[in-house]
Structure formats: structure tokens, C-alpha cells
Amino acid sequence: MVNETESFHERLNRIQRVRRRNRGGMGFVIHPDGIVTPIGRSSSRLRFGFPLRGLILGLIAAIAVKSYLMWALGIEIYALNIQSLLSGTAFEQLAAMVLMPDALSLWVTERYDAIYAFMQAGLAASNAA
Known part of the structure; x- marks a missing residue:
């Protein structure tokens, strides 16, 4: 027992x-x-921290979409669309400021060009075989 x-x-x-x-x-x-x-802990508090991970992921997604638009439309047409937004309402002007090309989005656009060329070469090789 x-x-x-x-x-x-x-x-x-x-x-x-x-x-x-x-x-x-x-x-x-x-x-x-x-x-x-x-x-245990003497003071327990609710944790409402700043959502840094969500902010970073949102910025990455915004840059990727902006770069894709620049790549798909072409820089010239994209710049014309931005110019038309700059002459619009206050909200359109704010959107134009956000959508203006910057160094990072131009760099990502160049990467899209490289990926597209790689895919075209792969498709050409598979069609030739």
C-alpha cells in the first residue's frame, strides 16, 4: 500500500x-x-505588442504587387498612370505617392525580367525536345 x-x-x-x-x-x-x-509572475499583463511581422509581410506584398504592375505594364505606361493619379483627388495623390517607382521595386522588376527570361528558355527547350 x-x-x-x-x-x-x-x-x-x-x-x-x-x-x-x-x-x-x-x-x-x-x-x-x-x-x-x-x-509565478507577480504581474501578468495582456500582450498587445505591435504587429511587426504583419507590417513587414504587408510591405513585402505591396512591393511585389507594385513591381509586378511595373513589369506587366511597362515603366512608361506605369509612369503615365502615376502622373494621372497625381492630378486627381487627395486620395489618388496619396496612392500615387505610394505607387511611385523606387529603387527596391525597380530591382524586383528586374528580377521579374530574369525569371521571365528563364521560364521562356525552359519552355523553348521543352518545345524543341
């Missing part, structure tokens, strides 16, 4: 360790006199 009680308490201790780990060390201790005291 003593052996069973020891294994039972070992199992309880193991379960409590897992539960403590899962909740970040926070919990409660019940003392023999019946007083309940919290353990």
Missing part, C-alpha cells in the same frame, strides 16, 4: 510539473492551514 501511495504521489507531482510548465509557471499553492497563495 505504501508503494502504491508513493507512485501515486510521484504521478501527481509529474502532472503538476507539466501543468506548471504549460501555464508559464503560474498557479496556486494551498497551504495546510487552507490559505491559497498565488505563485
